[in-house]
Amino acid sequence: MIVDCHTHVMWYPDHLADQYVDEALQSKLVKLKRSGGEAYAARLDRHSYDSKPEDHWKASETADKVVVFGLQAKASGIWVPNELIADYVKEHPEKLEGWASVDPTEPDCVEQLEHCVNDLGLRGLKLGPVYQHFDPQDRKHWPLFKKAEELGLPIMWHQGTTFPSKSRLKWSLPLQLEDIAMDFPDLKMIIAHLGHPWEIDTIVLIRKCPNLYTDLSAVHYRPWRYWQSMISAMEYGVEHKILLASDFPSGTIDNVINGLRNVNKVVEGTGLPQVPKDVQDMIIYENWKAFFPYWA
Ligand SMILES: [Zn+2]
Numbered sequence: 001m002i003v004d005c006h007t008h009v010m011w012y013p014d015h016l017a018d019q020y021v022d023e024a025l026q027s028k029l030v031k032l033k034r035s036g037g038e039a040y041a042a043r044l045d046r047h048s049y050d051s052k053p054e055d056h057w058k059a060s061e062t063a064d065k066v067v068v069f070g071l072q073a074k075a076s077g078i079w080v081p082n083e084l085i086a087d088y089v090k091e092h093p094e095k096l097e098g099w100a101s102v103d104p105t106e107p108d109c110v111e112q113l114e115h116c117v118n119d120l121g122l123r124g125l126k127l128g129p130v131y132q133h134f135d136p137q138d139r140k141h142w143p144l145f146k147k148a149e150e151l152g153l154p155i156m157w158h159q160g161t162t163f164p165s166k167s168r169l170k171w172s173l174p175l176q177l178e179d180i181a182m183d184f185p186d187l188k189m190i191i192a193h194l195g196h197p198w199e200i201d202t203i204v205l206i207r208k209c210p211n212l213y214t215d216l217s218a219v220h221y222r223p224w225r226y227w228q229s230m231i232s233a234m235e236y237g238v239e240h241k242i243l244l245a246s247d248f249p250s251g252t253i254d255n256v257i258n259g260l261r262n263v264n265k266v267v268e269g270t271g272l273p274q275v276p277k278d279v280q281d282m283i284i285y286e287n288w289k290a291f292f293p294y295w296a
Pocket residue numbers: 006008158192247
């Protein structure tokens with residue numbers, strides 16, 4: 001069975017502000033122009049990253065179970081109503097699991113989270129300090145993490161770099177989560193995107209925190225960093241804590257599986273170590289079992 005533990009539903013302009021979308025496009029265009037992708041770049045517009053339920057459903061074909069959420073980050077101009085996620089999940093309860101997103105800068109975020117769980121049936125929490133502009137080490141947020149632990153909700157963290165000019169990258173460092181993991185040992189958490197480009201920090205952190213995991217979304221298109229991270233993950237013995245994820249619409253589950261199958265390409269013909277097929281298989285088919293035991 002294949003589980004995609006990280007996907008989004010959100011679209012322009014209902015949930016994404018102009019500035020956010022324009023800066024996203026800008027960072028993509030710079031990369032495309034450098035790599036000769038002008039033709040593709042010319043087709044991009046503010047709707048290029050729309051993920052409406054029908055797009056999401058189509059992109060999820062390969063996966064057997066899919067975790068889906070929006071994001072609420074007022075400071076970055078991102079606001080997806082949790083009701084939208086709950087309604088979509090109700091259409092496909094056999095396959096989709098909806099998680100909430102609340103903005104920790106909102107004074108009633110704990111009550112909002114309770115509402116999402118008790119009234120909307122959502123089962124986890126998505127946070128992104130770098131988008132929500134909050135300091136994950138500030139103890140004033142501890143009641144939110146305590147509530148999540150109490151309700152048995154896993155947390156998906158966007159720890160890792162990003163493009164918006166107003167974001168503070170210091171809040172996206174994986175090590176920012178160490179105190180939370182230690183103070184709430186029963187809280188299951190995922191550091192998205194291997195915490196790129198701080199993959200090694202993610203690896204050593206998930207090694208020492210039993211309930212902390214990471215996901216493989218949005219990393220395969222930087223093949224050199226990706227290969228190095230996978231080798232490091234094996235050297236530190238954490239390959240069993242890497243979960244498969246697409247971060248749709250930033251990638252699809254098919255791209256991610258294909259990326260993993262080709263992880264050794266960048267070192268082909270060299271004497272450098274390889275990520276064996278059985279490790280790849282484990283990440284694609286097995287690792288989700290520890291995080292989602294109720295599907296096993
Ligand atoms: Zn995400």
